[in-house]
Each structure stands twice: as C-alpha cells, then as structure tokens.
Amino acid sequence: MSELATEANTVQTRIGRRFEQLARSGELGLVAYITAGDPSLGATEKIVLAAVEAGADVIELGVPFSDPVADGPTIQRASERALRGGTTLAGVIDLVKALRKKTDVAIVLFSYFNPILQMGLEAFASRAAEAGADGVLVTDMTPEEAGEHRTIMRTHKLDTIFLAAPTSTDQRLKLIADASTGFLYIISRTGVTGAKESLPEELPAMVRRARKFTSLPIAVGFGISLPTQVTVLGGIADAVAVGSALVAEIETATSEVLAATAVAQRIRLLKNAAQRGISRRDASL
Numbered sequence: 001m002s003e004l005a006t007e008a009n010t011v012q013t014r015i016g017r018r019f020e021q022l023a024r025s026g027e028l029g030l031v032a033y034i035t036a037g038d039p040s041l042g043a044t045e046k047i048v049l050a051a052v053e054a055g056a057d058v059i060e061l062g063v064p065f066s067d068p069v070a071d072g073p074t075i076q077r078a079s080e081r082a083l084r085g086g087t088t089l090a091g092v093i094d095l096v097k098a099l100r101k102k103t104d105v106a107i108v109l110f111s112y113f114n115p116i117l118q119m120g121l122e123a124f125a126s127r128a129a130e131a132g133a134d135g136v137l138v139t140d141m142t143p144e145e146a147g148e149h150r151t152i153m154r155t156h157k158l159d160t161i162f163l164a165a166p167t168s169t170d171q172r173l174k175l176i177a178d179a180s181t182g183f184l185y186i187i188s189r190t191g192v193t194g195a196k197e198s199l200p201e202e203l204p205a206m207v208r209r210a211r212k213f214t215s216l217p218i219a220v221g222f223g224i225s226l227p228t229q230v231t232v233l234g235g236i237a238d239a240v241a242v243g244s245a246l247v248a249e250i251e252t253a254t255s256e257v258l259a260a261t262a263v264a265q266r267i268r269l270l271k272n273a274a275q276r277g278i279s280r281r282d283a284s285l
Contacts, residue, residue: 002004002121010018013106013134013135013158013159013182014104014105014106014134015058015106015134015135015159015160015182016181016182017106017182018057018058018105018106019183019217019238019239020239021026021162022057022217022239023217023238027274027275028230028233028234028237028238028239028240028274029058029217029219029238029239029240029274030055030056030057030058030239030240030242030267030270030271030274031056031057031058031059031060031108031219031221031239031241032051032056032058032059032241032242032267033060033075033110033242033243033246033247034047034048034051034060034061034062034246034247034250034263035062035063035064035075035078035079035082035247035250036061036063036064036082036086036087036091036169036246037064037081037082037083037085037086037087038064038078038079038081038082038085038090038250039081039085039250039256039259040085040095041087041091041092041095042256043259043260044061044095045095045098045099045207046256046257046259046260047051047250047256047259047260047263048061048099048103048105049099049102049103049260050260050261050263050264051246051260051263051264051267052103052105053264054264054265054267054271055267055268055271056105056261056267057105058105058106058107058108058109058219058239058241059105059106059107060107060108060109060110060137060241060243061092061095061107061108061109061110062075062079062111062243063089063092063109063110063111063112063115064078064079064080064082064083064087065079065083065111065112065115066079066083067112067280068112068138072244074247074248074251075243075247076077076221076246077105077251078247078251085241088115089111089115089119089124090127093110093124093127093128093131093133094131095129096109096132096133097130097131097132099132100131100132103176104223106134106135107132107134107135108136108137108159108182109128109136109137109163110137110139111136111137111138111139111141112138112139113138113140113141114185116136116138121148121149121152122228123153125152125153125155125156125158126156128156128158129156129158133158134159134182135159135160135161135181135182136153136158136159136160136161137161137162137185141162141163141269142212143175143179144175145174146179150179154181159181159182159183160179160180160181160182161180161181161182161183161184161185162176162179162184162187163176163185163186163187164176164177164184164185164187164210165186165187166187166202166203170212170213173209173210173213174213176265177210177213177214177216178214180214180216181216182212182216183216183217183218183219183238183239184214184216184218184219185219185221185241186207186210186218186219186220186237187219187222188203188220188221188222188223188224203220203236204236207220207236207237217238217239218237218238218239219234219237219238219239219240219241220236220237220240220241221240221241221242221243222241222243223243223244224240224241224242224245225244225245226239227269227272227273228273229269229274230270230274231274233274234273234275238272240249240270241249242266242267242270245266246263246267249262249266250263
C-alpha cells in the first residue's frame with residue numbers, strides 16, 4: 001500500500017467507525033444515494049433523515065451535474081430537476097451542515113470533478129470538512145490523476161473513495177484499492193447506473209479478487225434495487241449501495257412527505273433482506 005494511503009487510513013472517519021460497528025454485529029451495511037436538491041434541498045434534508053431512521057448506514061449526497069455521463073436516466077433526471085431548482089455544490093455543503101445538527105450518520109459527497117474544480121480543491125475540502133462531511137467520491141476521477149486530490153482530502157480528514165469496475169485488471173484493482181480510504185466501491189456491472197433485475201454471475205469472483213488487495217470494507221453498487229439481490233450480497237460484500245431505486249421513489253412521489261416515506265419504506269425492505277442474507281451466510285458456516 002502506498003505511503004499516502006497508509007497515512008490516510010490512520011485517520012478514521014464516521015465511515016470507518018460505522019463499518020467497524022457493522023462488522024462487529026455481523027450486519028450488511030446499506031449505502032443510500034440521494035441526489036441533493038431533488039426536488040429541493042429542504043426536501044432532501046427530510047428524505048435523508050427518514051432514510052437514516054429507516055436504517056441507512058452511509059448517505060451519499062449526489063451533487064447534481066449537467067453532464068452526468070456515468071448515471072442512468074433516473075439519476076440524470078434527478079440532476080436536471082435539482083439544477084433547475086438552483087442547487088449548487090455550495091448549497092449541498094450547506095445541506096451537510098444542516099444535517100450534521102440532526103444526525104451523526106456518515107456522509108459522502110458524490111460528485112463529478114468539474115463542480116469541485118470550479119470551487120477549488122482546497123476550498124472544497126475545507127468547507128466540506130467544516131460542514132461535517134466524511135468522504136468524497138468523484139465519479140470521473142482516476143487514481144492516476146488523483147494525487148493532489150488525495151493529499152488535500154487527507155489533510156482535511158476526508159476519506160477518498162474510488163470506483164472499481166468488473167473490467168479492472170489485478171494491477172489496476174490494486175491501484176484503486178491503494179487510493180481508497182473508508183471503503184472500496186465495486187461497480188456490479190459495466191455501464192451506467194440504474195436498477196436491474198439480476199446480479200452478474202461474475203460478481204462474487206470480482207469481490208473475492210478485490211479482497212486480495214485491500215482490507216477495506218467493500219460496497220457493491222450500480223443496479224442494486226431488489227431484496228433478493230441484497231440477500232445474495234449478504235454473503236459476499238460488506239455493504240450494498242442503492243441509488244436509482246431510491247431516486248425513483250422520490251421522482252414518483254407527489255409530495256416531500258410521501259417521498260421521505262417511500263424512501264424509508266424501501267430502505268427498511270432492503271435492510272430486512274440484508275439481515276436475512278447474513279443469517280443465511282452464518283447458517284452455512
């Protein structure tokens with residue numbers, strides 16, 4: 001592991017503490033992605049608090065961006081709605097500050113690089129850390145280009161989370177793992193985000209391969225939406241990341257209250273499935 005990653009891992013954020021708690025209890029974690037500002041920042045605050053009460057272990061706050069190339073249509077539409085409503089990166093950071101007064105949940109800022117670059121790396125990291133964020137995931141940043149980013153985030157005690165794909169070679173997987181702190185995020189399939197009916201057959205092998213290169217918790221995302229998928233992952237990963245399925249609940253809700261209720265119901269359903277998956281795994285040991 002690189003010196004930079006080793007030093008970063010000595011500082012434990014809420015993310016690390018939560019995953020330690022999950023490991024001690026033998027519980028599969030749930031990382032919940034919500035597009036900030038959809039339909040408004042005030043609504044997002046209510047939705048996040050409902051998600052936490054329902055059992056979400058880590059919240060990913062998506063920073064809306066005008067060209068979200070890695071996202072499927074559901075999250076693209078959410079970004080468009082948030083941008084039309086005037087949501088900015090500064091506003092999302094203010095939302096973190098507001099949430100921190102009401103919850104101690106681990107919060108990851110999930111963004112494309114352009115909004116961060118426009119604010120400035122140092123200014124972004126300083127403001128995000130002061131607001132109470134715990135980590136940053138930049139979807140279109142590769143580890144090879146992330147030296148300055150990692151150094152600045154580490155200085156402000158923010159975890160740097162990177163995405164590993166099924167197409168990643170062992171050499172690249174090690175590079176991604178060494179650059180990551182908090183947890184390693186494995187994309188379950190190639191392509192964009194979006195709910196799917198089944199998990200790829202090669203996913204368990206991918207997770208096992210990743211574990212050769214990291215001791216970090218592993219979260220699996222992209223396409224996770226059904227309780228049956230979560231149950232299967234209970235014997236494979238440390239957490240599941242759910243995004244499009246939650247954003248879709250918000251999109252179809254007719255009020256902020258109903259959106260928060262629908263997201264909470266979906267999270268409870270998935271957390272119950274996570275418990276069944278862990279129970280099944282323990283019974284087979």
